[in-house]
Amino acid sequence: MKETIFQTIQLGNLTLANRIVMPPMTRSRASQPGNAANEIMATYYAQRASAGLIVAEGTQISPMGQGYAWTPGIYSQEQIAGWKLVTDAVHEKGGAIFAQLWHVGRVTHPDNIGGEQPISSSALKAENVKVFIDNGTDEPGFVDVVEPRAMSKEDIQHVVAEYRQAALNAIEAGFDGIELHAANGYLINQFIDSEANHRTDEYGGSIENRLRFLAEVVEAMTEAIGTNRVGVRLAPFTSLNGTVDKTPVETYTAAAKLLNKLGVVYMHIAEVDWDDAPDTPTEFKQAVRDAYQGVIIYAGRYNTEKAAQALDSGLADMVGFGRPFIANPDLPNRIQHGYPLTAHDPATLFGGNEKGLVDYPEYSMS
Template sequence: MFDSLFNSVQLGELTLKNRIVMPPMTRSRASQPGDIPNEMMARYYAQRASAGLIIAEGMQISELGKGYAWTPGIYSPEQVQGWKRITKAVHDNDGCIFAQIWHVGRVTHFENTNGQTPISSSALKAENVRVFIDNGDSDPGFVETVMPRAMNKQDIKTVIGEFKRASQNALDAGFDGVELHAANGYLVNQFIDSQANNRSDEYGGSLDNRLRFLDEVVTAMVSVVGPQRVGVRLAPLTTLNGTVDDDPIETYTAAAKLLNRHNIAYLHIAEADWDDAPVMSKEFKQAIRDVFDGIIIYAGKYTAERAQQNVLDGFADMIAFGRPFIANPDLPKRIALGRAWNTHQPETLFGGGVQGLTDYPYLED
């Protein structure tokens, strides 16, 4: 029914079986203490291995990079061992899986950073943004973010090194590649968007300067895993976590052009998907297509019909389905057969156990 979504696609040296992507989605179920991936998570990802590509949930590259309680890391030996169980489970089910690595920057609280002051491009608070904490002494819950400090040159060098180490850890854990989370208001995005960056040095001010941190992080990642195992996620029109750009079309077309020079495998674009969200125009999508030669993935409340049309129009090579993949472990089969999709349970998205994680029914159930 949707044949264009089931053609194989070449992603670097990898041949993917279809054009359907499971994007990274925070589920907050890492084992404590230590934010360690576990067997429950391995079953969750293995169930969804029929996707052409799985991009695992965001994993913090350091203790200071953590924004939410119970999210997994990829900086300790125990975390790497945990991820090995997950990549093996996916590969045993003929799947392909990338790691998404992130640093949240200012989108956090002291309880999640072991008392360390959060860092950002600038000393600007993420206003009206709340994060989930669990201090072990009282009921877990949401709290306001705190004021970050502006990163100095040594901080920038340190964090780039942490992204590089996380990329190596991802390879050691058996991932097929690594995606940089440069979207949704987190640290890299805090450098890119004009209203989140008021620096006056070479990392702020002009567009070229605001893209410098992205450029240097990707350079470090490529040096470890090679360009064709690197992807980058951007969110041109979202204003999540307080990041706003004055000219997103200019900024993100330039970002795509910069990433093309690195010859990375793919660009993963998250479209704004809330009610009354700004629409990413065909002209904007064409501008990105014109400057980026690799695979382009789009995500954002796609139906199978919209997904196929974007592939046929040439804007996208692959389409990511977020919450539909949470509720439908066999989503590609449902799309192929034109069958109905299960609806996710909002109350089980974050935290908890197997309920709402691995217990959604398959078609044959």
């Protein structure tokens, strides 16, 4: 069964070595001030370059797009140079890496965005959501998010232009492509999901209207860097960061059809991944497969057996293994040979230095 995992796959102009994806995971190690990627991040990603595809951690497209302390950006020359260290290191190891472009919308605090009020589809506060700020120590300080202001038409046009420029910056930084973060309750998701979007203009109401912002961002980016270098991440059934849709099957089947029409190179679906979460309905996965002709990636609670089943079923083309990649830099080798997996230390996930980032060893028989 494992053989499918290690088949090559074509992704646009890239031939990927296997079907294993390292999905984006926030680690909050960017250099301060300036939120720039750095040498330890380059080491971290290069250690994991045996993945068929790495999608780097969420990277804000502008100062307003930042949700958490110490996350990297891709809007300054310093940040582009920092990411070039990372992409060069991954490519030297024969890996492929996409940037995940991120605007958090309302999932932030004024302390993270220069004292500004956050923006969103509507002036609705995300309930029971906290973000972390730099409180002057090495430990992140968690605070409640605040009420955002609803974006004007001018705001929407401005953010679309920021996404377009960020895509160009990512290519300048040496990335093989970009993934648009339209999942997990962040800005684009705040337009897509019915309960976060109370707009009455052409960006609210019907499913078609709620997908309009997604479409405009994707069109701007594909026009700038080409469809074969743009993927999109969606989260149909999660309620992360307080964003919920009333009819997720209908909404996200429509999103799959839209992304097929726009010709993006992949769709990356984040499944609910808490321990007792329900599985994504097979009928929905089949509807997505029928609607979208590109590469489909699923991520969330996958082990080797479950990944092989997903690939063999034809419903998935690649599978993301998130947390296992943190403590197992050589994860594809461990999967291939059935070697045991190391558990990660939750205390070192966010912030800090090399500890818990680059000090996990490869598997050794001795």
